[in-house]
Amino acid sequence: MKISELAQTAHIPAKTIRYYESVGLIKPPQRETNGYRYYQLRDVETLIFIRRCRELNIPIEDIKQLVAVKQNPEASCATVDNIIVEQLARVRQLQQELALLEHTLSLLVTSCSSDTIQDCCILQSLQSSK
Amino acid sequence: MKISELAQTAHIPAKTIRYYESVGLIKPPQRETNGYRYYQLRDVETLIFIRRCRELNIPIEDIKQLVAVKQNPEASCATVDNIIVEQLARVRQLQQELALLEHTLSLLVTSCSSDTIQDCCILQSLQSSK
DNA sequence: CCTAAAGGTTCCAGCCACAGGAAGGTCAAG
DNA sequence: CTTGACCTTCCTGTGGCTGGAACCTTTAGG
Numbered sequence: 001m002k003i004s005e006l007a008q009t010a011h012i013p014a015k016t017i018r019y020y021e022s023v024g025l026i027k028p029p030q031r032e033t034n035g036y037r038y039y040q041l042r043d044v045e046t047l048i049f050i051r052r053c054r055e056l057n058i059p060i061e062d063i064k065q066l067v068a069v070k071q072n073p074e075a076s077c078a079t080v081d082n083i084i085v086e087q088l089a090r091v092r093q094l095q096q097e098l099a100l101l102e103h104t105l106s107l108l109v110t111s112c113s114s115d116t117i118q119d120c121c122i123l124q125s126l127q128s129s130k
Numbered sequence: 131m132k133i134s135e136l137a138q139t140a141h142i143p144a145k146t147i148r149y150y151e152s153v154g155l156i157k158p159p160q161r162e163t164n165g166y167r168y169y170q171l172r173d174v175e176t177l178i179f180i181r182r183c184r185e186l187n188i189p190i191e192d193i194k195q196l197v198a199v200k201q202n203p204e205a206s207c208a209t210v211d212n213i214i215v216e217q218l219a220r221v222r223q224l225q226q227e228l229a230l231l232e233h234t235l236s237l238l239v240t241s242c243s244s245d246t247i248q249d250c251c252i253l254q255s256l257q258s259s260k
Numbered sequence: 261c262c263t264a265a266a267g268g269t270t271c272c273a274g275c276c277a278c279a280g281g282a283a284g285g286t287c288a289a290g
Numbered sequence: 291c292t293t294g295a296c297c298t299t300c301c302t303g304t305g306g307c308t309g310g311a312a313c314c315t316t317t318a319g320g
Contacts, residue, residue: 004296006157019278034286036297052256056231060277066253073248080252081170091228092170096184098225102188106217112211122210124145126176126182129310133265144268151308166268190306245313 006039008045017047025050025060025067058087136169140177147177155190157182189219228248 007014018037026046029037046067053063055109062083076125088119132242137144150156151167159167175199183193192213199209242251 002297013279015280016278018298023277034300036286036296043141049257054277058237066256067148069247070253071245075247077242077244077247077250077252080247080250081239084235084238084252088232088239091235092247093233095225095228095232098221098228101221102218102225104216105186105221108214109218112207116203117199117205117207117210120207120210120216122207123200127179132268143308146307148269153306164268166315170312184306210288 001039003039005039006043006047009044012047020050020060021045025064027062045110051067057091058083061089075108131169133167136173136177139174140181142181150177150190151182153190155194162200186217187221190215192217238242 001009003014003017007017010017013084017026021028026043029039029043032038048111049070050063050067051052053066054060058066066083083118108122108125114120115124133144136142137147140147146151147156148167151158156173159169159173162168179200180193180197183196184190188196195209196213196218198204236254238255242258244250247253
């Protein structure tokens with residue numbers, strides 16, 4: 001199949017598929033004499049897998065490892081576990097930071113009932129707070 | 131004062147201060163014959179304000195507006211309100227997305243008790259889930 | 261007076277994961 | 291034969307910095 005069919009099936013833009021090839025996340029596919037990329041059925045699987053990983057915000061470098069380790073049924077799960085655990089840690093870290101932001105911002109939003117900049121509590125807080 | 135003193139006082143790297151100047155967030159300061167930047171006391175205030183905004187993840191383009199509007203005591207608070215409200219909305223949006231990620235990832239982490247890739251529930255989930 | 265260190269300057273490149281667009285080749289339908 | 295859809299490569303931009311090279315200026319010490 002050609003790239004746009006793969007793109008539609010795996011729900012990944014063709015542009016992104018070429019990008020994944022350029023950074024070594026997927027292998028360069030077969031090419032015909034016209035220079036077009038032609039893909040196999042199992043490439044759909046791989047790309048869906050990659051998409052799922054990206055939806056979990058797993059970095060491309062980590063996905064490379066996952067894809068590689070997936071080829072080797074005898075290998076240990078440790079790599080996979082580590083990557084997921086680390087990703088979870090990153091997400092939770094970000095959640096904590098965002099909770100702080102949310103708190104501060106919502107305080108700001110409710111703090112000010114002024115109409116002019118002169119008495120704007122928001123700006124005053126941003127100037128001096130913390 | 132020279133840039134490194136400003137940097138220390140405002141807790142912003144000198145490199146970042148130059149960057150802020152290059153993107154038009156702060157005005158180019160006075161220069162002496164040696165080419166060095168020399169800053170005023172009020173530049174400290176401005177940079178602290180900017181740092182607070184960045185700590186709230188407010189985009190630089192929005193901070194430009196905040197800094198501009200701050201010069202004009204008679205102006206309406208509407209711009210400020212909008213920017214903060216929008217920022218809060220972005221943060222909450224991100225929080226929702228992260229909550230989903232966190233949920234999925236924590237399920238993945240606890241799902242697998244296998245030792246080898248062959249039976250790894252994590253990889254199987256990533257292959258077929260959703 | 262010379263030197264070395266510390267600090268200043270500009271400019272270029274890289275990060276991450278793409279997206280947009282230009283310029284040009286290929287292919288199937290009418 | 292033309293049109294339009296698809297394919298190709300290559301370059302640029304995104305946001306907010308950060309690192310580093312190459313070079314100039316200032317300051318302190320021997």
